Amino acid sequence: MKIVIVGGVAGGASAATRARRLSEDSHIVLFERGPNVSFANCGLPYYVGGEIADRDKLLVVSPERLRERYKLDVRIRSSVEAIDRRAKTVRVRDLASGREYDEPYDKLILAPGARAVLPDVPGIDLPGIFTLRDLSDVDRIKKLVDGGTGRAVVVGGGYIGLEMVENLVRRGIATTLVQSQDQLLSSFDKEMTTSIAAHLAAHGVEVILNNSAVSFTQADQGLEVRLRSGRVLPARLVVVGIGVRPENKLAVAAGLAVGPRGGIRVNEHLQTDDPDIYAVGDAIEVEDFVLKVPTQIPLAGPANRQGRLAANHIFGHADTRYRGTQGTAIVGIFGKTAAMTGASEKSLEHAGRAYRKVYIHSNNHAGYFPGAEVMALKVLFDPIDGKILGAQAVGGDGVDKRIDVLSMAIQAGMTVFDLEESELAYAPQYGSAKDPINMAGFVASGLIRGEHPQTEVERILDPTPGRGPFLLDVRTPEEFEQGHIPEAVNIPVDELRHRLSEIPQDCEVIAYCQVGQRGQLATRILLQTGFRASNLGGGYKTYRLFMPMSSGASESH
């Protein structure tokens, strides 16, 4: 068996080593255009920032190691230019010598990855403007940073953009982040990103939303970045991270189907239209695990697993099936963590899928143990059967754990009723007897069971003129004093039973507290004493996710 693999990073390298484990006597050729295979692309920003001090650490596996240990025919600096499907050969150009030759295959695995998108604006080719895809990018950026650069502009507020911002700031560089959308981290729901924006601001980063670069020009002191708003930002260094596009040229030229966004189409065995040609990694279209629609989700974990699965299928594991991608992703930013898995609220809305949601603001571990940090956790679920559809969390320690737990729950098709019963490890420095996961289960299950009517925060963001609902703040006077929803009346929950006469009988009542728990109790008290009441989902803390600038102005400090 002769296997040819195009691309030697995550998916390609995994396919190659897995193929060797399954077949000692196959001839396995691994073509890589660059000088390195299997490098740590997720580590690149941290090498710029100096957290990863040793460049060699980024070289996970050397070509020599792959040759020696896995008997792979590794050919670096070799560009695959075309596929002849009839002859079952690929056309290869040796970038060092310029020599071209044909390499035959029995099975071909395409793992060409994705390339960084560049905005089509004047001056984008100027020196000092970079994307961040490989070691040569990072070497050039690091050289500039090491030489003591002035201001930097990062264009794009996704994962790589945020990681670059953090690492540039760590190097003492004044950095501005420009994002075209009205939120950072566009795969998240907007309200879950507002605290990240505030956190960046608190670390001296200027965050400019709803804007984009329309031109770059050379100036005396470096570059000038002109924004759509007309503002001009000086910069010695610009890093662009506005997304990636599948490297599909080879596939398209060979007549293989690609999706609307360019991802190579594959079946559940990761075969393209041509059963002898597989495709894996960032170049392919995958099925969204939750929504069951084609999508593109460039992630290292799925790429690695796809490479492995393609090799499995080639070597006779006929039952090998890629199950789709959940989109589990995580980013760290100045000690905070944002992570998600499964569908977002906006993707559910876009797909027309019915859902409900809960917000939990819980400590990562027992509040009585030092160092507890509150995280905001949002869980989306089916309104009828409670099946978990997606989750997002923002906070400090323990955010990764809860999202991984919910990733497993989604993978298993679990419901919010299962979360009520989840038995997670509890000692005071690790969790709580009622973990945030259980809390999400309690609240969500209660919603489905109809135990406590909930009003979503969105409903009260734009007060309708005329007489709206009666907003009842059931927190302490001290909490109320520190900030509350406009028009709200404060009656602490502990006094509520004695002060029911202060609440209008003929009016809808929306009760809220800090996170939703006292509000729920208040709602129960009101409902059982004849009021029309509901609880504001996730309480004042959730309101503040939606209204980050109001009373408290978390982005200004």
Place this chain on the structure above:
Amino acid sequence: MKIVIVGGVAGGASAATRARRLSEDSHIVLFERGPNVSFANCGLPYYVGGEIADRDKLLVVSPERLRERYKLDVRIRSSVEAIDRRAKTVRVRDLASGREYDEPYDKLILAPGARAVLPDVPGIDLPGIFTLRDLSDVDRIKKLVDGGTGRAVVVGGGYIGLEMVENLVRRGIATTLVQSQDQLLSSFDKEMTTSIAAHLAAHGVEVILNNSAVSFTQADQGLEVRLRSGRVLPARLVVVGIGVRPENKLAVAAGLAVGPRGGIRVNEHLQTDDPDIYAVGDAIEVEDFVLKVPTQIPLAGPANRQGRLAANHIFGHADTRYRGTQGTAIVGIFGKTAAMTGASEKSLEHAGRAYRKVYIHSNNHAGYFPGAEVMALKVLFDPIDGKILGAQAVGGDGVDKRIDVLSMAIQAGMTVFDLEESELAYAPQYGSAKDPINMAGFVASGLIRGEHPQTEVERILDPTPGRGPFLLDVRTPEEFEQGHIPEAVNIPVDELRHRLSEIPQDCEVIAYCQVGQRGQLATRILLQTGFRASNLGGGYKTYRLFMPMSSGASESH
């Protein structure tokens, strides 16, 4: 509806507040023998150690708060002495006044907890010998420690014993740990605890296994603890944590059934033999979630959930079912973490349940990012269908996450094939593109598929006389030099293909490397070139779990 609850800590307090949420007009009486309700019993050792500096932090909820917020009729220092099932009353003694009275109930919830077991040996009543169950215990221990005590002896190497050791050492007290079994943390498999023992030793703790206290005597300088071995340990302070026993007196006297180990018998709705009497928490017998046998697992999380479920069932959630306890538990000790969920190997053996196992030694996050720590992860699974039966992990950061992820997997009935496909959050500071969870799935699935024959470490621990298998160490010469299995021959995997002639053809070959990965590749090479070969499961690191004192003597430094 009149609810009477006996016991005001985890299960009882949860039942009471849940009942109030479900029913605003019920009369809910909460009897607690002690002066506090709902205190943080899992935090007690950390108050002794000073990590929790403020005693008030341990008082999670005050009786006043429960009265005000939840309109509960809380009666502290009230001992429930008897149940009259026919009259549906309990006999209560007010410990302050000595007054006795009958309190009627419609539904009774027993949440009396468990009491610490004391060894039945001479001198056990002497001053200076403590158990650790409530605030009065901890106050007395802390007073002694604050006064500057000399040596301490902790009897019992379970969760509380280890936490007490850590906190006493933190206070500068020379501490000896005495454990009757041949391992610490008896719910774990022995080999998973050896590194914890070594870690304690490295922190100056003397760990004495296979021994127990046979008498305590008063001496000039405090106490003398005589061990079964004859050795005498001086101690100013002795803390005994050898287990707990269900508080079942009330139930037994009322004619309610208890299990062989004293746990109150309940059905899946948490009802005792008497449908109007529920029981929850450490006092009850539960079903082992994996083995489906009755057992006793005193844990705060399940106790809280049981309290909640009992209230649910009383208030009409007829479908409320307690699903059993997985036994998910965790302990931190000097910066290391040990955690488990589901069945252990020994509990599977004891139950006669077929299983297989894998050991994974993986970094908690990408190795190229600073601060990566190796954890040892053991996963037990069904040998046919791959269903996950249990897991244990020991290491640093991220152990809690992996055990929680596997707890979800067990709850959902997932298999090791599912672990192959798990999509966990990856950025270099949080995880790996191939997480330890995926690695466990890869290795375990490969075993079931018959891809790579594995030999368990146990087989080579006692070399049989005569010609045994050929032990092939495929690590580098440097690794081999630092320690290897006796009789092993070193051929690095990268040279193996050229040095096959050095391996005897007529002999069984067991290949091993550091963690199992190179050994697996070596095994594949050997199998595909005609040898009878297998891979040593989990490699040399797993061997060292079983043989901690050999070549390297991790307990001696």
